Amino acid sequence: MKNLRIIILPNQANKKGFCTIYFEQAFIKDGVKSRKRIASGQKVKPSNWSIIKARVLPSDPDCELKNSQLEKKYLEILNESNSDGKQTESSELIDCLEKFIQLRIALGRKRTSYKEFITVKNRMIQFEEFRVSQGHKRLQFRDLTLRFSDDLILWMSSRKYDPNTIKKHFVTLKTFVNHYYNRRTEYPEIQFTDDYLKSDFGKVNTHSSPPLPLNDNEFSVLLDCDYLLENKPSLVKVKDAFLFGCVTGLRYSDLFTISRANIREGLIIVSPSKTENTKSDNLCRIPLNSISQSILERYNWNTGLLKLSNQVYNRRLKELFQLLKFDDLIETKTYSGLGCPSVKQLPKYELLSSHNARDTFITMCIKKGIGIPVIMEMTGHTKYETMKKYIKLDSEHILDVLKHAF
Structure with missing residues (x-):
């Protein structure tokens, strides 16, 4: 509604x-x-x-x-x-998913906080149609058994979903089910099973994507590439957006929300949308530097003027990085379902995306000797284990550090 x-x-x-x-x-x-x-x-x-x-x-x-x-x-x-x-005959599970999404919308939640549930709902509709074609009835809460989990995992794998996507689907699904399960006394008409709380429900082996920051030379090229983009205004904006991410560490979801109101005493103060409902002290404090300030001045202190959809942004980033010849070959694993991944060597520009600006920011801070607590204050991380996934030091830096150590 x-x-x-x-x-x-x-x-x-x-x-x-x-x-x-x-x-x-x-x-x-x-x-x-x-x-x-x-x-x-x-x-x-x-x-x-x-x-x-x-x-x-x-x-x-x-x-x-x-x-x-x-x-x-x-x-x-x-x-x-x-x-x-x-x-009428209906899908209790999917009907409740739609109500849950509409509830979050009515409560004024940002789209980033409910779009994952829309994705899950659309997948569950497809899975339900598959089940119906196999002689099953429409999905009910009582169907969320370990067998259901196995069937859904196999169905998603057969459609070549990445294991990480399968895991994320189940995590999001559990969040939705928890909403109703915690209110089960108020929904006597719904029959629940607690199988979804078991560790085997939605259990798949996931993989981590290695960080892919720009190296020092690539960052310098990006910083001084305006002369190559004189007739490509759309790429100038993409360059500025990515560069702003490299020197602030902001996620894509926060990158285009900065205005004068966020600038206080030489700091960019931002409340990350990803953690707005899970952290009590949800503020990142990022020093304004010459690069971030010049970008803000260029766009009248409003990064919203740079905004693109994530898909368009990533597509143009690849075009930009190909033009800048960021073409070092990177060995990468491609997952298609739950089978063994295929290993390929791809040029770096094909692998870079909006998220790698954050990799670049954190890695550059480490290389410049900035303390871990300071970096975590700027990025909003509360655990080093989470932050270190963004760090990748190149061999040249490691050799340089050892050269000065002995």
């Missing part, structure tokens, strides 16, 4: 300053646009309400209880709207 919002009306606050929280549904009746408001039964002061996220803020002492009741009421309204009192 895309037209269901959660709102308050500040001009209707009571004497104590509290506003009723409403669900507002927009619809068209007889060609006329209308809307209906349904009281949630919860009240909040405007100062304790997030208009963007449509949630009660932590400054309200009862925020957790109120937000929980809002989620419950939202799903009740969604159920009533979808059922219309009719009993």
Whole structure:
């Protein structure tokens, strides 16, 4: 239900300053646009309400209880709207997945926080159609057994999904199921199984992708390549975006969100979207340097002017790096399903993507002798084990360090 919002009306606050929280549904009746408001039964002061996220803020002492009741009421309204009192054969699992996605949208969550669930839902629809063709019924929560896990893994492998993608699919699926399982007393009509909590559910052997930072020479070439891009304005923006990532360590999801409001006392202050709901101190503090400042000045202190979809950005990056002759051969493993990977040697420009700017930033910081705690403060990492996956020191640097050590 895309037209269901959660709102308050500040001009209707009571004497104590509290506003009723409403669900507002927009619809068209007889060609006329209308809307209906349904009281949630919860009240909040405007100062304790997030208009963007449509949630009660932590400054309200009862925020957790109120937000929980809002989620419950939202799903009740969604159920009533979808059922219309009719009993039809449907996929309980996929229907609930759609409601879960719509709930996150209504709560004002960023698209990055629910698009993975959309991907999982689309895959589950395809898998369900395969099951139905084999004589099975539509998917229910009670079907989430270890046998279901095995069947889904084999189905995804037969379609050449990378093992890491298969693992990520199950992790996302479990997050969704947890939402309903934790509220199982409120859904007596749903039969649950706890097989999905077992370690064998969704168990596959994954692989790690090695970091691929730019080396010192490649970084210098990128820094001074404007003369090669005089007639390629689209590549100039791609170059500037990647370079900005190299000197700030920002992820793609945060790279295009920087404005003057993020600059304070010579620092870029950013709250990473990836960890906004999982970390209490979710701030990265990155010193503004001559390169990042010049890029910001070029785009009027608004990196949103550089924004491209991830697919287009990565495609143009490969075009840029091919033009710059970043063509050292790199041995790489390609996975297609759960079988043994194929080993190929590919030119570096074919392998580089938006994420490698972060590899470059962290590796350059290590090479320049910046302390690990400082780097983690800039990147937002809380564990060194996670951060070290971005580090790759070239042989020239290692030899140089040893030369000065003895």
